[in-house]
Amino acid sequence: MTDKMKKTIDDFPLLKEMTPPMRPEEARIEADRCLYCYDSPCSVACPAHIDIPRFIKQIASKDTLGSAETIFEANPMGHSCARVCPVESLCEGSCVYLDWHEAPIQIGRLQRYATDSLFADGIQPFSPGKENGKRVAVVGAGPAGLSCAAYLRRLGFSVTVFERKPKPGGLNTYGMAEYKMDQKTALDETALVLDLGVDVRYETTLGEDLSFKSLEEKFDAVFLGVGLGATSSLGVPGEGLKGVYEALHFIEYIKNHEFDKIPPGETTVCVGAGNTAVDVVTQAKRIGTPKVVMSYRRGRNQMSAYDYEYELAAGDAVQFEWFTVPVAILGADRVTGIRLRKTMIEDGAVVELEGSDFEIACDRVVKAIGQSKQVDLLKNTAGIELESSGRIAVNDETMQTSNPKVFAGGDAVNGGKEIVNAAAHGKRAALGIFQFLFPGQEPGPEHQVWIQTIEGVRVVRPPNHHHDKEPEFANV
Known part of the structure; x- marks a missing residue:
């Protein structure tokens, strides 16, 4: 096929993103519907425990940048989650309006409105912390690995990510239906994390280009966000045919x-x-x-x-x-x-x-019958204990594996869930790595908010430059 005959995305209008973005007035009208529930069942239902009433109130008060920062504070993958999260089964599915047989707040679209605004303004919401002298290797630049890397950099760790693909993002970049989220959106979000000073080595595969022993020798801790393996075989004749x-x-x-x-x-x-x-x-x-x-x-x-x-x-x-x-x-x-x-x-x-x-x-x-677990890679190369299902066995509180120096999260641990679950694992692991390498110490007060979101606690926040005047909250 010649270049002139090659199809482009413009030849397939039905692949374009299905859900339209909200207009400012539409977003504020929807935000004003929110009851800002004290116990916020929507936040409880979110695996990353984003403070949803807070970010919606910020939209209502025209503090869109503050709203985006609230989202990214709890979930570095909040931009993509706004598009692809199964909100009907998570936050929106827990909205109290459903108890009254009314339409739930459009949390996903409001989240997208806030994060889209941040990217349109070209703003980096966070900055790396003061270097603490420790080095961490992150294997896999998918949602779990990138989330972990983001919080590690904010905690002052030197972070090197090893990714087998030529681009970062994992399934966000390569595995989401185009009509849900295009690749540019995924890559824009990964840039927020990488711009914190994360070193990335692309086209580097653990067990082939990179030995696990070398990671243990060169780094103080390792996070495995390797995902799942190849699609499971059908086990029928003809499976190797073209097509x-x-x-x-x-x-x-x-x-x-x-x-x-x-x-x-x-x-x-x-x-x-x-x-x-x-x-x-x-x-x-x-x-x-x-x-x-x-x-x-x-x-x-x-x-x-x-x-x-x-x-x-x-x-x-x-x-x-x-x-x-x-x-x-x-x-x-x-x-x-x-x-x-x-x-x-x-x-x-x-x-x-x-x-x-x-x-x-x-x-x-x-x-499309599911993906296999990477048992050989994890057991033989990394030498860590696996559950009988082939998933990595971890401490649920810290994401630490049977090897104290190794932490893990994402699909390799949960068997394949949502982006937001992987992001939540990465966040929890970052704190676990800090506690492992700095026993008895606590991260500084500037980390209080995101640490509290690990377990789903809404906390009193220090004042910032945004006009945020909402009341503060207790535990959800």
């Missing part, structure tokens, strides 16, 4: 605007029914694939994707084949079809029904 993709690879091509690597074709079949699978099928439709099918071994009510994700896929005319499993991918060199078998649920287990096979002609199959 078979891993879900995250498919999404990454779209994020990088490498549309020549994923021509729309005629029919795409995606196996799996989680949020990533929904990202695949909706984007397949939006790049022009006429027929897109989602195959899942259980039923609609058992799919792990959020309800609004399912509704999005259904609205894009995705076809659903419930209670089916793949038994073979068909084709000689390239995919020409997939053979599915019907299933039923018996005593909670999936049972395949012999003699029920049927075929769907297709030219692309995408595997």
